[in-house]
Amino acid sequence: MRIETKCIQSGYEPQNGESRMIPIIQSTTFKYDSSAEMGKLFDLEKSGYFYTRLQNPTNDMVAAKIAALEGGTAAMLTSSGQAASFFAVFNLAGAGDHVISSSTIYGGTYNLFNVTMRRMGIDFTFVDPDCTDEELEAAFRPNTKAVFGETIANPALIVFDIERFAKAAHAHGVPLIVDNTFATPINCRPFEWGADIVTHSTTKYMDGHDTAVGGCIVDSGKFDWMAHADKFPGLTTPDESYHGITYAEKFGKEGAFITKATAQLMRDLGSIQAPMNAFFLNLGLESLAVRMKRHCENALAVAKFLESSDKVAWVNYPDLPGNKYYERAKKYLPDGSCGVIAFGVKGGRDAAEAFMSRLKVAMIATHVADAHTCILHPANSTHRQLSDEELIAGGVSPDLIRLSVGIENVEDIIEDLQQALG
Numbered sequence: 001m002r003i004e005t006k007c008i009q010s011g012y013e014p015q016n017g018e019s020r021m022i023p024i025i026q027s028t029t030f031k032y033d034s035s036a037e038m039g040k041l042f043d044l045e046k047s048g049y050f051y052t053r054l055q056n057p058t059n060d061m062v063a064a065k066i067a068a069l070e071g072g073t074a075a076m077l078t079s080s081g082q083a084a085s086f087f088a089v090f091n092l093a094g095a096g097d098h099v100i101s102s103s104t105i106y107g108g109t110y111n112l113f114n115v116t117m118r119r120m121g122i123d124f125t126f127v128d129p130d131c132t133d134e135e136l137e138a139a140f141r142p143n144t145k146a147v148f149g150e151t152i153a154n155p156a157l158i159v160f161d162i163e164r165f166a167k168a169a170h171a172h173g174v175p176l177i178v179d180n181t182f183a184t185p186i187n188c189r190p191f192e193w194g195a196d197i198v199t200h201s202t203t204k205y206m207d208g209h210d211t212a213v214g215g216c217i218v219d220s221g222k223f224d225w226m227a228h229a230d231k232f233p234g235l236t237t238p239d240e241s242y243h244g245i246t247y248a249e250k251f252g253k254e255g256a257f258i259t260k261a262t263a264q265l266m267r268d269l270g271s272i273q274a275p276m277n278a279f280f281l282n283l284g285l286e287s288l289a290v291r292m293k294r295h296c297e298n299a300l301a302v303a304k305f306l307e308s309s310d311k312v313a314w315v316n317y318p319d320l321p322g323n324k325y326y327e328r329a330k331k332y333l334p335d336g337s338c339g340v341i342a343f344g345v346k347g348g349r350d351a352a353e354a355f356m357s358r359l360k361v362a363m364i365a366t367h368v369a370d371a372h373t374c375i376l377h378p379a380n381s382t383h384r385q386l387s388d389e390e391l392i393a394g395g396v397s398p399d400l401i402r403l404s405v406g407i408e409n410v411e412d413i414i415e416d417l418q419q420a421l422g
């Protein structure tokens with residue numbers, strides 16, 4: 001099946017007389033004929049459902065669709081994108097370990113790594129995604145357990161050189177984790193470029209309608225944990241909390257990562273996505289391919305308009321000829337990048353605020369990447385915890401305005417921007 005068809009059909013195949021739509025299994029628990037049978041599930045001897053804190057059939061059908069879209073072997077939904085990023089890294093690294101991350105990542109992920117996960121004893125080195133090979137090489141340590149980056153950085157719109165970072169990670173025997181939220185698998189499939197694990201904030205384009213917060217982790221099934229057994233004892237040595245199961249042996253390369261994340265992290269931390277939200281997410285996925293195409297067409301037209309305006313200081317959109325990442329975007333995102341544009345209004349911070357207050361079609365919202373056109377000034381909102389140095393290291397200048405172009409008629413969006421620019 002081609003990707004547009006997978007958006008509609010993957011993850012759930014109704015049998016004779018069953019509901020055409022993915023059923024919402026709105027149940028915390030599941031009934032069994034005998035304790036012995038339920039016991040097999042607890043021992044991971046059989047797969048099945050017993051308690052929705054760990055797994056739910058609705059979630060698994062939707063996760064399977066996302067796995068199909070990404071070309072992965074296994075996936076799980078989480079309650080948010082933050083939970084997905086946390087689980088993906090914490091499934092590999094613990095106190096005393098080290099992780100390398102691109103410095104241009106979503107502000108929430110940066111805080112998660114730089115503040116909260118550091119408090120758990122995990123050390124992070126942030127590298128410029130355009131650093132030299134020597135700088136990247138120097139960031140690795142014997143206790144490095146993963147490398148992390150974002151396909152298209154939110155909100156800096158820097159396109160990540162997935163292939164290069166994957167090669168570096170693999171040369172050091174560790175996986176590359178890529179947050180593919182902005183590109184979505186419609187526009188980029190990081191596994192095709194060597195990434196090992198993909199994460200998503202499904203809250204963005206996948207849901208696409210401002211409806212449900214959620215996240216997803218997908219495993220490529222390609223990373224050979226056993227070949228680097230000493231680095232990943234959590235996957236390659238017996239888990240005493242599951243009667244001595246060794247995940248990489250019992251579930252293989254294809255299933256070990258997600259099974260461990262479900263069996264340990266979901267069990268203990270309980271960040272499951274509500275089945276109802278998974279249902280909403282699936283509705284969004286069905287139209288994802290159509291919407292992404294429209295988002296990209298609209299955004300390119302808006303970016304060209306902004307570039308032509310004498311009220312605008314600068315425009316950053318990877319698909320705009322002349323953009324620093326144009327060539328890289330053509331390689332990784334040949335069908336378009338995303339609907340998000342960053343730009344600066346002449347006159348700095350105050351002019352930016354005045355411009356934003358005059359908008360009527362574009363709404364001021366702490367959101368991005370959905371059907372509605374929305375706009376945000378990160379230095380005054382999402383990124384306000386960061387110092388000016390941290391902002392600039394993250395690719396966010398203090399005058400940066402993030403415009404998420406929706407799927408309305410593009411003429412209405414452009415006219416609105418035009419009247420607000422004055």
Ligand SMILES: *Cc1c(COP(=O)(O)O)cnc(C)c1O
Nearest residue numbers: 080081082106154181201203214
């Ligand atoms: C929004 C976002 C997140 C966090 O996701 P939530 O669903 O808000 O928790 C992570 N990564 C990127 C790129 C995002 O845009």
